[in-house]
Amino acid sequence: MALNFHKFEKDIKTNAARSYGLSVFALPQFIHAALANIMNLTLKLIKTTSLLISTICLFLLIISNKTGERGMIVIILIPLIIIFFSIFFLASRKLKKEEIKGTEILSPELIDYIYKYHQGFFNNIENKAMNHYVTKMKFKNYENNIPPEFKKLITDDKKALGLLKKGYKRFVKNTAERIYKEHRKELNLNLCPKCNKIARTPQAKQCRFCSYDWH
Numbered sequence: 001m002a003l004n005f006h007k008f009e010k011d012i013k014t015n016a017a018r019s020y021g022l023s024v025f026a027l028p029q030f031i032h033a034a035l036a037n038i039m040n041l042t043l044k045l046i047k048t049t050s051l052l053i054s055t056i057c058l059f060l061l062i063i064s065n066k067t068g069e070r071g072m073i074v075i076i077l078i079p080l081i082i083i084f085f086s087i088f089f090l091a092s093r094k095l096k097k098e099e100i101k102g103t104e105i106l107s108p109e110l111i112d113y114i115y116k117y118h119q120g121f122f123n124n125i126e127n128k129a130m131n132h133y134v135t136k137m138k139f140k141n142y143e144n145n146i147p148p149e150f151k152k153l154i155t156d157d158k159k160a161l162g163l164l165k166k167g168y169k170r171f172v173k174n175t176a177e178r179i180y181k182e183h184r185k186e187l188n189l190n191l192c193p194k195c196n197k198i199a200r201t202p203q204a205k206q207c208r209f210c211s212y213d214w215h
């Protein structure tokens with residue numbers, strides 16, 4: 001059971017604009033994505049290099065043991081193996097985190113679009129949270145006069161309220177990101193044929209970013 005959300009479109013837009021900053025400027029988002037890519041590449045390079053160095057050191061250590069040449073070589077090699085293997089381990093961990101973060105970089109416009117037009121992918125708890133928030137907003141000034149059909153949309157489900165704990169805009173972002181991650185291929189994303197950015201609505205035939213018209 002979901003409320004007709006289009007009535008609250010204006011409210012969502014204001015909220016979205018407030019939470020994501022000036023959404024008309026795609027540049028900061030682009031820079032953010034580029035930095036994440038550079039970071040990922042650098043980490044991959046560090047990871048590969050440190051693994052290579054520690055493997056070579058280990059190989060040299062084994063050889064030196066076999067030939068009986070110990071002393072200085074072992075004293076130098078063991079710390080090197082430890083240091084470079086630690087670097088490899090840390091880089092791998094950081095890379096995993098960055099890669100997860102990388103998949104979550106959605107533009108504010110895409111977040112808005114997914115949240116508004118793909119509510120069919122909302123799970124039970126997300127539906128409860130959205131209905132709760134919308135009802136609360138709608139009857140903000142009439143808390144004691146909420147009609148029963150709306151009153152039942154107000155929830156005390158801890159999980160649903162938990163989703164709203166950090167604010168509505170955060171809930172919108174998290175929900176859109178989850179849907180994008182889990183249903184990316186099923187989403188009907190109306191992308192501009194020219195610049196590949198998201199259109200304002202699923203029916204739109206003109207791009208808000210580059211003004212390209214595909215009527």
Ligand SMILES: [Zn+2]
Pocket residue numbers: 192193194195196197207208209210211212
């Ligand atoms: Zn475009």
